[in-house]
Amino acid sequence: MPDPMKIRANLLGDSTEVKVLMSHEMETGQRKDAQGKTIPAWFIQTVKVTHADKVVLAAQWGPAVSKNPFLSFKFEGGAKGDKVRITWIDNHGDTRTDEATIA
C-alpha cells in the first residue's frame, strides 16, 4: 500500500484551501544507478480532488513534478467538517486515496 498523503484543508472565508504532500519517488526515467543502468520511470500520472462528489481539481502530471509532490490550491465552498478526497494513480497502476476534514 503506497504511503498516505498529508492533506490539510482549511476554510478561508468562503473558500477552502487545500494543501497536500504526496509520498512518491517521481522517478524521471533519466537517472542511472551506480551500475550505469537506467532507473525506470515511476511517477504519478493523474490526480483528482473531490469535495461533495464534485471534482474540484484534476491534473495530469509528468515525471518533472518534484519527488514527494506538493500541491496547493483553493476552491469556492466547503464547510467545516466536510471531507476533501484526493486520489492519485501512477504509471504502474498503483493508486492511493486519502481524505481530510475541512477545518
Add this chain to the structure above:
Amino acid sequence: MNTQRRQAMKAASAWTLVTLVAAAGWLKPGDAAAEDWNKGAFDTHSMDETLKALGGSPPAPSKDIVFFSTPDIAENGAVVPIGIRSSVPKTESIAILIEKNPNMLAAVFDIPPGTDPSLSTRIKMGQTSDVYALVKADGKYYVASKEIKVTLGGCGG
C-alpha cells in the same frame, strides 16, 4: 514475465490488485490511468508540439497570468516552487512547461468552475530555463513566461 514488468514490480512498493493483474498480463501497466493521461503531450520538445498534443492553438502572451512565490534562482533544480495565478476570465486549465527539460510539459491542471485559477506546486528543472504558464480560457490559449536560474549548492550534495 519481461524485465520491464519485473523491474516495475520491484520498484512498486505496493502489491495492489492492479499491479498483480498487470503482471499477469491481463492489463497493460498504466491502463488504470490510461484514459486520463495524455501520453503524447508528455513527450514533446517545443511549445508547438505540446499545443498540438493538447489540441490547442498558438497562445497569446497575457499579463493576466502571473507567477507568485516563484523565485528567480533555485538552489536546487530538483525542487523548484512554482505558483501560477490566472485572472483570464473563464480559465479552464493551467499547464506548466519547462523549455529546456527533456520533455517540455511538466503538468496540466483542469480548473472546474468554482475552483480558483491559482495553484502552487514544485517542479524539476534540469538547468536554467524559461518556464511557461499556459492557460486555456474559453477555448483560447494564453501564455506567460519567467526565466528561472538553476544552481547546485556548493556542498556537492
Add this chain to the structure above:
Amino acid sequence: MMLRTFATGIAATALAAFIGSALAESTTDEIAKYREALQDGNPAELWEARGEEMWTKPRGPKQVSFAACDLGLGAGVVKGAYAALPRYFPDAARVMDLETRLVWCMVHQQGYTEADATKTTFGNGSAHRSDLEALAAYVTSQSRGVRMNVALDEPHVHDMYRLGEKMFYYRGGTHDFACATCHGDDGKRIRLQDLPNLTKLEGAQKAYTTWPAYRVSQGEVRTFQWRLNDCFRQQRFPELEFGSDASIALTAYLAGRANGAEYNGPAIKR
C-alpha cells in the same frame, strides 16, 4: 588630464564593486526567497507521520514498542526530549544523541542486533528506507518550539562537549581542514552555499536547530549524524562512524552551543 582619467578610473572601479556587491546581494536575496518558498510544504511531514506510526507499534524480536524507550524525560516521553539531547544515560553508561539512544532501545528493549538496528542509517529512495530517519523526524518534531537545553554541567556531557570543541578546531586529513576552516568565520561560502559561522552564537543556534531537515538535493530527511558524516566526507576525513563517540562529542558541542535557541526542526533545505 591624467588626474581626470585617474578619478574616472577610481569611480569606475567603485561602481563595478558596487554593482558586483549589489548583484551578489540580490543573488543572496533570491536564494532567500527560494528557501522561503520551500517552507510551505515540507515533505519531512511524511517522515514524521511514518515515525509516529513506528513509535507506537510493537517491533523487533521482543515485540516491544518505543513506549518503553526513555529519551531522557521518562519512558515513552517524546515531547521536548530532543531539545535536551545529547545527555548521559546511566543504563547505557554513555552520553548519547537521539540516534544512538534509539538504537539502544531497539537493541536492549526490542531485541534487535546492533547490526540489524543500524542496517539502514541513511535512506536511499523508497526501496531503501531508514527507520531511524523516520523516527528521528517524529521525535524531533515533538521538540518544535522548545528551547535547547543540553545539560552541559553534567560531568559526562561536559567532557563530551570539551572533546567536541577540540575536534571542531582540530586540523587534519589530506587538506588540513578543521570544522573551523569552513565554519570559523563570517562570510565564507562554497560556490553559492553560504556557510554558517558556528563560532558565533547566532550561527551556531540557527544551524543546529534546523537539523534534521528534508534535504531537497537528497530527497530524504537527513539528521545531524548524517550532516556530520557528510562534513567528514567533504573534508576528506576518514568516515565518521555512525553513533561513534566522535560523532556524539561533536553533536554535544554544537547542540550545547545552541542552548537557549528555539528548536525548529524538521526543516527543509536545498
